[in-house]
Amino acid sequence: MQIQLNGENHELAETCTLEELVRELSLTPQRVAIELNRSVVRRDQWSQTILNEGDRVEIVHFVGGGLSEARP
Amino acid sequence: MSTPATALTDQIKIANKAFSSRLIIGTGKYRSYDEMKAAHRASAAEMVTVAVRRVPLDRSSESFLDHLDSSLQILPNTAGCYSAEEAVRTARLAREALQTEWIKLEVIGDQTTLFPDNEQTLDAARTLVKEGFIVLPYFTDDLIVAKKLLDIGCAAVMPLAAPIGSGLGVQNPTNLRIMREQLPDATIIVDAGVGTASDATIAMELGADAVLMNTAIAEATDSAKMAKAMRLAIEAGRLAYLSGRMSKRLYASASSPVSGVVR
Numbered sequence: 081m082q083i084q085l086n087g088e089n090h091e092l093a094e095t096c097t098l099e100e101l102v103r104e105l106s107l108t109p110q111r112v113a114i115e116l117n118r119s120v121v122r123r124d125q126w127s128q129t130i131l132n133e134g135d136r137v138e139i140v141h142f143v144g145g146g147l148s149e150a151r152p
Numbered sequence: 153m154s155t156p157a158t159a160l161t162d163q164i165k166i167a168n169k170a171f172s173s174r175l176i177i178g179t180g181k182y183r184s185y186d187e188m189k190a191a192h193r194a195s196a197a198e199m200v201t202v203a204v205r206r207v208p209l210d211r212s213s214e215s216f217l218d219h220l221d222s223s224l225q226i227l228p229n230t231a232g233c234y235s236a237e238e239a240v241r242t243a244r245l246a247r248e249a250l251q252t253e254w255i256k257l258e259v260i261g262d263q264t265t266l267f268p269d270n271e272q273t274l275d276a277a278r279t280l281v282k283e284g285f286i287v288l289p290y291f292t293d294d295l296i297v298a299k300k301l302l303d304i305g306c307a308a309v310m311p312l313a314a315p316i317g318s319g320l321g322v323q324n325p326t327n328l329r330i331m332r333e334q335l336p337d338a339t340i341i342v343d344a345g346v347g348t349a350s351d352a353t354i355a356m357e358l359g360a361d362a363v364l365m366n367t368a369i370a371e372a373t374d375s376a377k378m379a380k381a382m383r384l385a386i387e388a389g390r391l392a393y394l395s396g397r398m399s400k401r402l403y404a405s406a407s408s409p410v411s412g413v414v415r
Contacts, residue, residue: 086206105207111215112207113249120244138206140245143216144179144188145203145231145366 084136098126101137112141162390164361166339167254167286167307169225173198174356175386176227176341178366182375185219191369192221195379200224201256201364203231204242204249227288229256234269236276243280255280256310256364257289266316270297274304281305290343293327295334302338309338310364313355314345317367321351325358332359349378349385356389357397 081092092101098121102109114121115138121129131137163170177197182188192200200220207213220226228246230239236259243255259276261269268291280287286307291297293311301309311331314320322328323345331340342355343364352363363386372378 086209088209090209105209106212107207108215111217111249113204113245115241115245118241120248122248138241138245139209140204140242140249141207141213141215142202142226142228142246142249143205144182145201145205145229 081131081133083131083134086138090137092131096131098129098131098137101131102126102139105139107139112139114139162394164339166288166341166362171198171362173383174362174390175352175383176201176362176364177369177379178364179216179220180366181370187375188370189219189221191375191379192224193379194376194383195369196383197379198223198225199227201227201229201231201366203229204246205232225254226250226252227254227256228252230258230276232260233258234260234272236272236279239272239276240279243276243285244283247285253284254286255288257287257306268292268312270294273297274300277301277304277306288341293324293331295327295331298331298335298338298340302335307339308341308361309335310341310343312344313342313351316344317371318345319347319351319368319371320345321347322354322358325354328355328358328360346382349381352382352385353389353392356386357393359393362386 083090083092098114109123117136163172164174173196175195175197176199177195178201179188228250230242233239233242239257239259246255257273257276259269259272260266270291273289273291277287277289281304288308288310289301289306290310298309313322339361341362341364342360346352346363346365346368355363369375369379369382
């Protein structure tokens, strides 16, 4: 099953929840936030959110930054 | 360092919080985490900005937040956003991840100059204020836009001194003075374009309530030293502003009595 993950195609072996995806990617849940099809999904909802074909997922974290830098 | 007495009496209020430090700094462009931490400590800043970015999926990344002093308030920003929509989405994600309502709103209009898109900024601010965010918007030093941002409900306004990372210092002191006079109750935080200590002092003497900077400290040869310089510069500028400076005169005015000189 294919989804869009951070702008790239991502193959999922089987249906999974957001919680399982985070685990599969070895991410620390407390350090990331997730947007599914343009809506933020709260951390306490990850285990109940099942991914579907074509879903667009954005997973973000925080980095150093003061003000915008020019895009590469 | 300010004496405890000064620290408590001249605090800056932003939304529901009071800060003793009038210096807000960024976390970008440092050569190392150690350098960043040393600069933060030397600055005595109480709030730092961080950016929101996609997690790299091809490699493990340590958490940037773990490298920040736990006493600092983290202010997420929408750096890199070029539309109100991107900024609003980024703000919502930041709120969820950090469990904070505070957001430093940046919507850029042009890649080369990194000047803000005031129209998109107003648009994003409207949405975010409605959603309960505490919005600190970055914009060009335009009085009319400042009024609109405040009417929308932004907690402060953050006019730029000069383009981001340019280090040019306040390019339009007149605009800042007018803004301070016309908006006596607003919290005005000069943001972007500061290069060295005197730039920060000038911003405070013009009536700014605080200064936000990143590059000026991070790109200094000795960033911890510059951070300390900025802390002192802002304190000096603030004191000078509160002191009520003397008037400028075109001609000399003798400081000593004119009579009684031996001739």
